[in-house]
Structures are given as structure tokens and as C-alpha cells.
Amino acid sequence: MIEAAPAKVNLYLHCTGRRGDGYHLLDSLVVFAGVGDVLRAAPSKELTLALDGPAAGPLTAEADNLVLRAARLLAQAAGMPAAAALALTKQLPVASGIGGGSADAAAALRALNGLWGLGWAEARLAVLAAQIGADVPVCLMSRPCRMEGIGEILSPAPQIPDCGLVLANPQVALSTPSVFRARNGAFSARAALPGGWPSATAMARDLALLRNDLEAPAMELCPPVAEVLAALRGLPGCLLARMSGSGATCFALLAEPAAATNAARSLPESWWRWGGGFHAVAPGARLTKADRDCVP
Numbered sequence: 001m002i003e004a005a006p007a008k009v010n011l012y013l014h015c016t017g018r019r020g021d022g023y024h025l026l027d028s029l030v031v032f033a034g035v036g037d038v039l040r041a042a043p044s045k046e047l048t049l050a051l052d053g054p055a056a057g058p059l060t061a062e063a064d065n066l067v068l069r070a071a072r073l074l075a076q077a078a079g080m081p082a083a084a085a086l087a088l089t090k091q092l093p094v095a096s097g098i099g100g101g102s103a104d105a106a107a108a109l110r111a112l113n114g115l116w117g118l119g120w121a122e123a124r125l126a127v128l129a130a131q132i133g134a135d136v137p138v139c140l141m142s143r144p145c146r147m148e149g150i151g152e153i154l155s156p157a158p159q160i161p162d163c164g165l166v167l168a169n170p171q172v173a174l175s176t177p178s179v180f181r182a183r184n185g186a187f188s189a190r191a192a193l194p195g196g197w198p199s200a201t202a203m204a205r206d207l208a209l210l211r212n213d214l215e216a217p218a219m220e221l222c223p224p225v226a227e228v229l230a231a232l233r234g235l236p237g238c239l240l241a242r243m244s245g246s247g248a249t250c251f252a253l254l255a256e257p258a259a260a261t262n263a264a265r266s267l268p269e270s271w272w273r274w275g276g277g278f279h280a281v282a283p284g285a286r287l288t289k290a291d292r293d294c295v296p
């Protein structure tokens with residue numbers, strides 16, 4: 001079994017409120033990039049995880065990889081032993097606002113659902129996904145979604161046009177809880193979105209009226225975010241530049257994937273950077289009613 005774990009990008013992220021337990025209520029349009037980690041799962045008598053890839057370094061010492069947590073949770077829920085040889089090729093920088101760990105956990109749920117012959121529906125896996133992390137349900141879908149609640153309420157995204165996408169990270173890890181803690185000020189309203197956009201330019205124009213409410217606190221904790229945003233805004237053909245999630249990765253939207261690939265090459269080599277298009281989803285794939293009902 002081979003599963004892609006594509007990077008998540010929050011095109012906007014409004015904090016709309018706060019729950020009694022401290023978690024923030026969000027309104028976010030989430031898309032997936034054509035870059036990501038790769039998870040392989042093969043039969044084995046025990047549960048093992050091998051790590052490789054350019055971004056694996058910070059994870060080698062961590063015992064509680066989200067992939068292993070996902071595997072144990074699924075095995076427990078299915079009433080079977082957690083047994084599989086997992087191999088994760090880590091491309092996405094760790095703790096960077098593009099949900100690499102969440103995407104890996106979601107990929108593990110999908111891969112093991114297949115390897116163990118469970119045949120669970122996406123909505124059933126989504127209940128487990130939400131127990132692993134707020135971003136894991138949307139990563140399980142790996143297709144454009146509007147994300148609300150603390151991340152567990154998913155609905156179909158507006159029709160997203162083909163776009164070029166550049167991602168850049170200054171190679172500084174940012175802890176999600178610290179960024180949420182540093183946020184202050186009023187909450188934002190839920191965004192009014194159209195049914196779709198005819199072009200990247202039209203989408204960028206509407207998105208420019210929205211924001212990422214975590215951008216200012218992230219910049220305070222990690223000043224290089226401002227530098228990354230300035231560099232992205234200076235790219236030829238940049239339609240919009242903004243931070244994703246709790247940072248520090250920022251993205252730029254361009255009209256074409258090829259232009260984004262070229263543009264990414266011009267960014268500083270000391271940064272993690274990538275350019276291309278969105279993660280390819282099956283033509284016509286849409287959230288079904290079952291998907292929308294996945295709130296645990």
C-alpha cells in the first residue's frame with residue numbers, strides 16, 4: 001500500500017470563537033498541494049516505522065510518531081493487533097503549518113484500512129481521525145474542503161480553479177499551541193464564499209478580503225515569516241501571498257503551476273520551498289453526504 005500525504009494549505013483561516021476547553025473555532029478553506037510525504041504499509045507480525053527523506057531528522061528521536069498513534073488507534077477500534085511495517089518518506093518540514101504530521105496520520109488510516117482489509121467508509125475513519133488531531137479529518141479527505149468547528153466539521157469547498165502554488169518556509173519550526181496562545185484581539189466572522197471561482201485571479205481577489213488570523217501572532221514569535229511573505233509578494237505573477245495554518249510556511253497563488261515551479265526556484269536556497277499545482281483529486285470528486293456527516 002502506498003499513500004500520498006499531501007501538504008495542507010489554509011487559503012484563509014478565521015478564528016471565529018473559542019470553546020470552553022480552550023480550542024479555537026475556525027472557518028478555513030483548505031486545499032492540498034502537489035507535494036507531500038509518502039507512506040508505505042506492508043504486512044508484518046509487529047508494528048514498525050522506518051523514516052527517511054529530507055525532513056525526517058527532527059522525528060527520528062520521537063517515540064510517538066502520529067503515524068504509529070493512528071495505527072494503534074485503528075487497530076484498537078477494529079479489535080485486531082496493530083501489525084504492519086510502515087515506512088514514511090518525510091518531505092514536508094515538521095511543525096510548519098501545512099499539516100505534515102496530520103497528513104501522515106491520515107495516510108496511515110487510509111493505508112491500514114486497505115492493508116487490514118477493513119473496508120471502513122471515510123466517515124467512519126474520520127471519527128478516529130478527529131481523535132488524533134484537529135487537522136486530521138480534513139487530511140483524511142485530502143481534497144478541497146471548508147473546515148469549521150475545531151476542524152471536524154467539513155463541507156464541500158467552492159469550485160477551485162487551476163492555480164499555481166508556491167510554498168516557502170524559513171526552516172523555523174513553530175509550535176501550533178504557542179501561536180494560538182499568542183493570538184489576541186476580536187474574533188472574525190464566518191466568511192461569505194461564492195459557489196466557485198472562474199479563475200485564479202478571481203479567487204485571489206476574493207481571498208484578499210479574508211485573512212489568516214494566526215499570521216500576526218506567528219510573525220511575533222517568528223519574525224522571518226515577514227521576510228518570507230515579502231519575498232513571495234515580490235514573485236512575478238504573485239496574485240496573493242499569505243501564511244498557512246499556524247505557520248511558518250507561507251504560500252503564494254499564481255495563475256499557472258509551471259510559473260509557480262519557476263518562481264519557487266528563485267527563492268533563497270536556505271528555505272524549504274516548492275512550486276507547482278494542487279494535489280490531483282479524482283475528476284468530479286465531491287464530498288458526499290456521508291462525508292459531510294462525519295462530525296463525531
Ligand SMILES: C[C@@](CO)(OP(=O)(O)O)[C@H](O)COP(=O)(O)OP(=O)(O)OC[C@H]1O[C@@H](n2ccc(N)nc2=O)[C@H](O)[C@@H]1O
Binds near residue numbers: 244
Ligand atoms: C492551525 C491548524 C489550521 O489548519 O493547522 P496547523 O498549523 O497545525 O497546520 C490546525 O487547526 C491545527 O490542527 P492540529 O495541528 O491537528 O492541532 P491539534 O494537535 O489538535 O492541537 C494542538 C493545539 O493547538 C490548539 N488548537 C488546535 C486546533 C484548534 N481548532 N484550536 C486550537 O486552539 C490547541 O492549543 C491544541 O492543544
Ligand SMILES: Nc1ncnc2c1ncn2[C@@H]1O[C@H](COP(=O)(O)OP(=O)(O)O)[C@@H](O)[C@H]1O
Binds near residue numbers: 064104
Ligand atoms: N509524522 C509526523 N510528521 C510531523 N510531525 C509529527 C509526526 N509525528 C509526530 N509529529 C509531531 O507533531 C508536531 C506537529 O507536526 P506537523 O503536523 O508537522 O505540524 P503542522 O501541522 O504545524 O505542520 C511536531 O512538532 C512533531 O513533534
